[in-house]
Amino acid sequence: MDAEVVERFERGDTVVVYTRNGTPGSTAFVLVHGIGMGHRVFRDLARELGRAGLVYAIDLPGFGDSPEPPVALPMAASGDLLADFVTSLPVRDPVLVGHSMGTQVVAEALVRHPGIATRAVLIAPTVNAAERTAGRQALRMVQDLADESPKVLVLGMIQYAKAGPRWFIRKLRQMLDHRVEDVLPQVRARTLVLRGEDDRVCPREWVQRVTALIPRATMREVPGRGHEAMIRSPQPVASMIIEHARGA
Numbered sequence: 001m002d003a004e005v006v007e008r009f010e011r012g013d014t015v016v017v018y019t020r021n022g023t024p025g026s027t028a029f030v031l032v033h034g035i036g037m038g039h040r041v042f043r044d045l046a047r048e049l050g051r052a053g054l055v056y057a058i059d060l061p062g063f064g065d066s067p068e069p070p071v072a073l074p075m076a077a078s079g080d081l082l083a084d085f086v087t088s089l090p091v092r093d094p095v096l097v098g099h100s101m102g103t104q105v106v107a108e109a110l111v112r113h114p115g116i117a118t119r120a121v122l123i124a125p126t127v128n129a130a131e132r133t134a135g136r137q138a139l140r141m142v143q144d145l146a147d148e149s150p151k152v153l154v155l156g157m158i159q160y161a162k163a164g165p166r167w168f169i170r171k172l173r174q175m176l177d178h179r180v181e182d183v184l185p186q187v188r189a190r191t192l193v194l195r196g197e198d199d200r201v202c203p204r205e206w207v208q209r210v211t212a213l214i215p216r217a218t219m220r221e222v223p224g225r226g227h228e229a230m231i232r233s234p235q236p237v238a239s240m241i242i243e244h245a246r247g248a
Contacts, residue, residue, distance in 0.1 A: 004046075006065075009058075009085050014073075016085055017065040018058040022050030027245045028091040030117075031057040032082065034100025034126070035175055038064020041099075045230045048238035052245065054091060058082075060105070075178040079108025086116045095245045096189075097121040100201075100227065101175050104183075111186040120189045121241050124199055124227050125180065128206040132176055184213035191217040192244040194237060196225035218244075 004021040019039050022029075029049050031042045039046075039057035046055040059066035061073065061081070073081060082105055086094060096117045098106035103125040110120060191214045195207040204221075211219040222229045222237055230237040 004043075009088060011081060011084055014061050014069045014081065015067050016058050016061065016081070018056055018085070019046070020054065020056050021046055022052075022054045025053035027053035027242075028089070028094035029053060029055045029241070029245070030082075030086055030089075030094045030096050031055065032096070032098040032102035032105050033058075033060065033063065034102050034124075035172060036063065037099075038066075040064065041228075041231050045234040045238055048234040049241060052242045056089060056094070058085065060102075072174060074174050075104045075180075076108050076112065078105045079110075079112050082106065082109040083113035083116050087113075093118055095119045095121060095241065097123065097241060098125075099123040099230070100126050104175065104178050104180050107180055107183045107187055110189050111183050114188055118189050119191070119245060120187070121192045121194065121244060122210070123194045123229055123237070124196065124202045125193060125207060125210045126202065127176055127178070127180070128202060129179075129181055129209075130206065181209070181213060184210060185215070187214045188216070190244075192240065193217055193219045194229060194240060195219065195221050196227060196229035197221045197223050198225060199227045199229070201227040 004019050006017065006019055009016040009018060031039070031046060033039065033041055038059045042057045046057050049055045060078065062068040086096070086109070094117055096106045096109065098121070100123070103122040106120055106122065109116060193207060193211045193214070195202055195204065207219060211217045220240060225232065
């Protein structure tokens, strides 16, 4: 399996830093992180998925190692950026994998550019329509992290510090303003929706609604995991994604 390589994608004034690892195969994966995070939260998952194909993990603008752009892109424009990135890759029809806010970006990309992918995975989809305020989301995140491992907490603190509070708040407003439930019925890709069994940010009722809104979607829960379902350990999420990619 090839070692991780760091590369850049540029579109105008916007720069996306991303990593590539894995081995060429019949399947490729594109990983999109949540708010305040970056490609490093996917490192262990990317290694596991790399056994099945090439893996591209991006840093959205202003997060991780990607510089802050002049303007914060709303979710629809972020979806356009993701689609442009996917189109630039030397692979076709990758599986798009979004986590938390990344699910909103993936959904927009799939709807606005339906030809870029026929399969997708939405992990811990946000934002719960019943709790769409900054205060309520912060409370749920604190409750969720209370039971998390030191690895998740330390990694999260490093990534949030890189983004900085000003940029985080700008993106949080856009995340909360976005009504993903209006977009999901237009998603045509076969979609696997994953939820950590103990996720307090994304309650079961909300994730069930997300799944029902997508015409071709299946929901699975990850036992003993919270919102950061794939960070503490890449399994069993990696196996679930690979099974979905292979049509299981």
